[in-house]
Amino acid sequence: MSTYQELLARQQELAREQAELERQIQETLRAERAGVIQQIKAMMAEHGLTVADLSSGKPGRPARAASSGDTTPARKVAPKYRDPETGETWSGRGLKPKWLSHAIENGRTLEEFTIAQ
Template identity: 50%
Template sequence: MSSLQDLLAQKAEIDRQISDARRQERNEAISKVRALMAEHGLTAADLVTKAAGPRASTSGRKVAAKYRDPASGQTWTGRGLKPKWLSAALESGKQLTDFAV
């Protein structure tokens, strides 16, 4: 059976080997990326453009109102909790479509 000192020395050696392998793979990946960039004429600026997607293009925008209270003029977009005026009107028997803009 190995002593604690022997096991710690083995662990240190394995950690060093892992670090070396990680560094080597990283360097190879960087070389591949640089070769591809040169092949296609890309720059670092081409890689940092803002990702286009439905969430990225609509975040922060105001949403148009879908429902309006004719009495007070208050509106609701249909997102989030229903406003009190709408909940009260629905409980009194009105339909959601009655308030559509």
């Protein structure tokens, strides 16, 4: 059985080893990342791409910059569907809400939730 002092010494030794391993991990990650960056730069040069091409989603077309002077407020869209039980609504744009997806999975139809206009 080890003594308390021996266990403390072992704990300090393991802490030093852990710190050294963490330093090695960080060093290895930095080196790998630098290599990947070099590969990406080489491929971009080979194909004539720029950083703007990457952010636009379409090669050869730069991304549209958001206008900082745009003061037009976002327009609200009137809801097209309502859950009669909870009163929750959905405009029909974007992802279908969970309450509506669950209802449709359980045999109801989208038309049942349409708000009369």
